[in-house]
Amino acid sequence: MSSGTHWLLHTDAALPSEQRLVHVQDCSPFASALMARHPQWQTTLSEDGRLDSSTGPSNVRLGQWVGEFKLDIALRRFRNQEMLRIVWRDLCGLAPLGETLGDMTVLAELCLEATVAYHDQKLARKFGRPRDEHKTAQRLVVIGMGKLGGKELNLSSDIDIIFAFPRNGQCDGPRKISNEVFFSRLARAVINSLSDITEDGFCFRVDTRLRPFGQAGPIAASFAAMEQYYQREGRDWERYALVKARLVAGDIDAGARLMQRLSPFIYRRYIDFGAIEALQEMHASVRADAERSDRLDDIKRGPGGIREIEFLAQTFQLLRGGRELELQTQTLAQSLNQIESLDLIEATSAAELRSDYTFMRKLENRVQGLHDQQVHQLPHGDDLLRIVRAMRLDSPNTLQAQLALVRDRVTGHFQSIFPSLPEPEEQSRWTTMWRGMREDMQAANSELQQLSLGPREDFMQRLQRQVPSDRARRRLDRFIPVLLERIDRASLDPTALARVFDLVVAITRRSGYLILLVQHTPAIDRLLDLFSRSRWIADKVIRYPALLDELIDPSLGRQLPAPGELQQSISRILTISTDTEARLDNLNHLKQATMLRVAVAHLRGVIRSDEVLSILSVLADSMIRGVMLLAAEEIRHRHGDLAGPQPDGGIAGIAVIGYGTLGARELGYDSDLDLVFLFQAGTRRSDGRRPLDAPRWFGRLAQRMLSFLTASTPSGRLYAADTRLRPNGRAGALVSSIAAFESYQLNDAWLWERQALTRARFVAGDETMAGKYDAVRRAALQRPIAAPVVIEALGEMRAKMRSAHQGDTVSSKHRLGGLIDIEFIAQLGVLSLTPNQAELLAETNTAGQLRTLQQVGWLDATTARELITTMIALRQARLMALLGGNASAADESATIGTSISAAVYRSLFHAADDSNPGCDPGSNSD
Numbered sequence: 001m002s003s004g005t006h007w008l009l010h011t012d013a014a015l016p017s018e019q020r021l022v023h024v025q026d027c028s029p030f031a032s033a034l035m036a037r038h039p040q041w042q043t044t045l046s047e048d049g050r051l052d053s054s055t056g057p058s059n060v061r062l063g064q065w066v067g068e069f070k071l072d073i074a075l076r077r078f079r080n081q082e083m084l085r086i087v088w089r090d091l092c093g094l095a096p097l098g099e100t101l102g103d104m105t106v107l108a109e110l111c112l113e114a115t116v117a118y119h120d121q122k123l124a125r126k127f128g129r130p131r132d133e134h135k136t137a138q139r140l141v142v143i144g145m146g147k148l149g150g151k152e153l154n155l156s157s158d159i160d161i162i163f164a165f166p167r168n169g170q171c172d173g174p175r176k177i178s179n180e181v182f183f184s185r186l187a188r189a190v191i192n193s194l195s196d197i198t199e200d201g202f203c204f205r206v207d208t209r210l211r212p213f214g215q216a217g218p219i220a221a222s223f224a225a226m227e228q229y230y231q232r233e234g235r236d237w238e239r240y241a242l243v244k245a246r247l248v249a250g251d252i253d254a255g256a257r258l259m260q261r262l263s264p265f266i267y268r269r270y271i272d273f274g275a276i277e278a279l280q281e282m283h284a285s286v287r288a289d290a291e292r293s294d295r296l297d298d299i300k301r302g303p304g305g306i307r308e309i310e311f312l313a314q315t316f317q318l319l320r321g322g323r324e325l326e327l328q329t330q331t332l333a334q335s336l337n338q339i340e341s342l343d344l345i346e347a348t349s350a351a352e353l354r355s356d357y358t359f360m361r362k363l364e365n366r367v368q369g370l371h372d373q374q375v376h377q378l379p380h381g382d383d384l385l386r387i388v389r390a391m392r393l394d395s396p397n398t399l400q401a402q403l404a405l406v407r408d409r410v411t412g413h414f415q416s417i418f419p420s421l422p423e424p425e426e427q428s429r430w431t432t433m434w435r436g437m438r439e440d441m442q443a444a445n446s447e448l449q450q451l452s453l454g455p456r457e458d459f460m461q462r463l464q465r466q467v468p469s470d471r472a473r474r475r476l477d478r479f480i481p482v483l484l485e486r487i488d489r490a491s492l493d494p495t496a497l498a499r500v501f502d503l504v505v506a507i508t509r510r511s512g513y514l515i516l517l518v519q520h521t522p523a524i525d526r527l528l529d530l531f532s533r534s535r536w537i538a539d540k541v542i543r544y545p546a547l548l549d550e551l552i553d554p555s556l557g558r559q560l561p562a563p564g565e566l567q568q569s570i571s572r573i574l575t576i577s578t579d580t581e582a583r584l585d586n587l588n589h590l591k592q593a594t595m596l597r598v599a600v601a602h603l604r605g606v607i608r609s610d611e612v613l614s615i616l617s618v619l620a621d622s623m624i625r626g627v628m629l630l631a632a633e634e635i636r637h638r639h640g641d642l643a644g645p646q647p648d649g650g651i652a653g654i655a656v657i658g659y660g661t662l663g664a665r666e667l668g669y670d671s672d673l674d675l676v677f678l679f680q681a682g683t684r685r686s687d688g689r690r691p692l693d694a695p696r697w698f699g700r701l702a703q704r705m706l707s708f709l710t711a712s713t714p715s716g717r718l719y720a721a722d723t724r725l726r727p728n729g730r731a732g733a734l735v736s737s738i739a740a741f742e743s744y745q746l747n748d749a750w751l752w753e754r755q756a757l758t759r760a761r762f763v764a765g766d767e768t769m770a771g772k773y774d775a776v777r778r779a780a781l782q783r784p785i786a787a788p789v790v791i792e793a794l795g796e797m798r799a800k801m802r803s804a805h806q807g808d809t810v811s812s813k814h815r816l817g818g819l820i821d822i823e824f825i826a827q828l829g830v831l832s833l834t835p836n837q838a839e840l841l842a843e844t845n846t847a848g849q850l851r852t853l854q855q856v857g858w859l860d861a862t863t864a865r866e867l868i869t870t871m872i873a874l875r876q877a878r879l880m881a882l883l884g885g886n887a888s889a890a891d892e893s894a895t896i897g898t899s900i901s902a903a904v905y906r907s908l909f910h911a912a913d914d915s916n917p918g919c920d921p922g923s924n925s926d
Helices: 017-027 030-035 039-047 058-067 071-090 097-125 179-195 221-231 236-242 251-266 274-290 306-321 331-343 347-371 380-390 396-417 429-439 440-449 456-466 470-490 494-508 512-519 521-533 535-543 545-552 563-577 579-604 608-640 694-710 738-749 751-757 767-781 787-804 820-834 838-842 846-855 863-886 887-893 898-909
Strands: 143-144 161-167 219-221 246-250 656-659 675-681 735-737 763-767
Touching: 017 030, 017 071, 017 347, 017 380, 017 820, 030 071, 030 347, 039 071, 039 579, 039 751, 058 071, 058 097, 071 097, 071 179, 071 246, 071 738, 097 143, 097 179, 097 246, 143 251, 143 512, 161 179, 161 221, 179 219, 179 246, 179 787, 219 221, 221 251, 221 456, 236 251, 236 274, 236 306, 236 656, 246 251, 274 306, 274 440, 274 563, 306 331, 331 347, 347 396, 380 396, 380 456, 396 846, 429 440, 429 470, 456 494, 470 494, 470 512, 470 521, 494 512, 494 521, 494 535, 494 545, 494 735, 512 521, 512 545, 521 535, 521 545, 521 579, 535 579, 535 675, 535 863, 545 579, 563 608, 579 608, 608 656, 608 675, 608 763, 608 863, 656 694, 656 767, 656 863, 675 694, 694 735, 738 751, 738 767, 751 767, 751 787, 751 820, 763 767, 767 838, 787 820, 787 898, 820 838, 820 846, 820 863, 838 846
Parallel strands: 161 219, 675 735
Antiparallel strands: 143 161, 143 246, 656 675, 656 763
């Protein structure tokens, strides 16, 4: 076990019961004084079993105390008795940290709720009930901030709260006052009852400085005033503070509406790199404050202290919470869990942060439990020895060493995850060069020529036309010198340089990305390398700058998502939000980010072309399943349920069939989806207010799926979709019953439609429907057909395709012996042999079909191997041409092996023995 966690063996162990009283009296003078003043409290708590159980504070007990005493007396005595129990259980090792923090939070909430209710009734008797212009009664809303909002109150924490109320108006009593005056009086009465010091002490210190306009603002504000403030005046530190905001008392339902309205201010839909700069400045300010001589021993605010861990977690929440909705949690423990599950930090780092946070929060509690004081520094003298015993360590030196180790580790984690922004070099060559570009292009020309910055004039003109904001200009001043230095190292050609400048212009209006790149300079190097090698990648990143986030990851191009991980990501997107537009946008971003990772891996030779096609096909399958669930949810909402969801996430009664490259699992970077929708007909109608029969219900479902697949969002469009391969093409219904599909395939389908079936497979929907579709496909493809008819029909079809692409004689796809010829060879073999060779039905992939054709003897091993090798080489050339943006050069280089595939094609479609469908085309391959 590491030295950073050995203390847990001591502090988590429960003390023997006979040692507990003496230990509590020794380690907490505060608890000892409470027992001396109220000796019956320990007896009562012990007899009730609450010292030995996790039964927390109860509003029933508080209500009894309020009935017996005045409110203020009841609050303080209730709080102190509960504090005795909480301190006892903590010091005796009976309560884990989560229980201690949770009980303190519940205690504060109960006291708040009781106080609000008491003073609300008192004021209402005097002034009447506050009402809006519609005479609707209004109630106070109390928002917990900080550790109260995070359910993490420590033993002597103050409570940060904001008071609000739904709408303006006036009270309905005889002495009319405005709602604002009523709720302001109520808020101040609550504060006084909780925080005034009496002979019984205080209940909770209350801090309201986090409200709009701080101490200068009204103590209670209407929802409209709060929303207007955060939209117009809200600052980054207020967004940071609101991450912890939680409704803790008053009108919870009304407060939920307020928090929903404030959510867009707190969490931005796109990864908010613009907040990095403000957060860095905030952290620098906190760090500078922490490094004051009187703060170096501060457990909370000092370097590597509690606040540092909180800052780390909340920064991830602010940056990514708008897209990763599971990060929208108030508790630190949950946020760390989600940050780890999203792979934003390593599991070992997350585990160490949890351990270190637990250590420091326990230590903080025991420091504050000494005298019920809100302090965060280790004491001296006898009190320090008490803390050592409370932590059950052997000496102050051991405690100091353990604390130093923990704080150093926290600092290291923070600096590795959020390194400080480098200060710009005022006199660097690159800074001078940028100033020349910005202020006097002509004077800078001679110097700039050293970088061969051909597109610079166009870049500067476009930048000037854009009129960047002052903030964007400052960020450009920080970013461009860094970029110029790396451009010089990379020696980019003018074309690649123009792409880089296109990106800079594109992100200047969302200049937070500039800070992202400054903070992660290795990402700039990756960007320059990829932009120089791939126009496709450059175009994607320029059009969708959110993809810059992927460039931060050093594993880009090395770690690709498994099918299960993709499905989990899609499920998370669908479950953590109910907004269709946001879900579609997140699905599009996931698709774009996955394709970028695949493209980078392909470009760097980590994966082969056949693996690219397979991964992109799995991605499409996953997206189709996700869109199906999204569409079904919408149809059910409108028309009720016709067939419920399946255990595997499919929809009962429907099958989505993928044809073409999707069906063959050969989907490329720019492929569209050929889809056919089938359903199980029945007499049942949906059970909603506007019921539909099965054809219309499934028709609406298919229409919504196509709409979602093809809808344009800020993160792009999922896919272009083509449904013309359905029975009767455009003239046919969008969805076909499985019975109608079977009848059409067996009685009316053209030969080319049977050919299309060789590359068609079940993609999404009901697994029982998959079996029914497979049976129809098997029956259709196993119907005997004369070999000469197949050869003639496919030959004529290929001739028409060749005629339509007469000018395309060198491409990897259409050239003689190219990809289409190889596909036709495989399809001819499948159509010819399937009536007698059922094993050919198992494959829809061209390579798999060629291998099976070899196994049944239709191709010899050499020919099959040469065809597959040629196909892989041609696909590699085609895909790399698309990535690089130079199709003709790549296609002209893709000639290896096509002479063999061309010879095989000619032998089959021009010189084959028509009477022998099992002839060996390899015998004439030369």
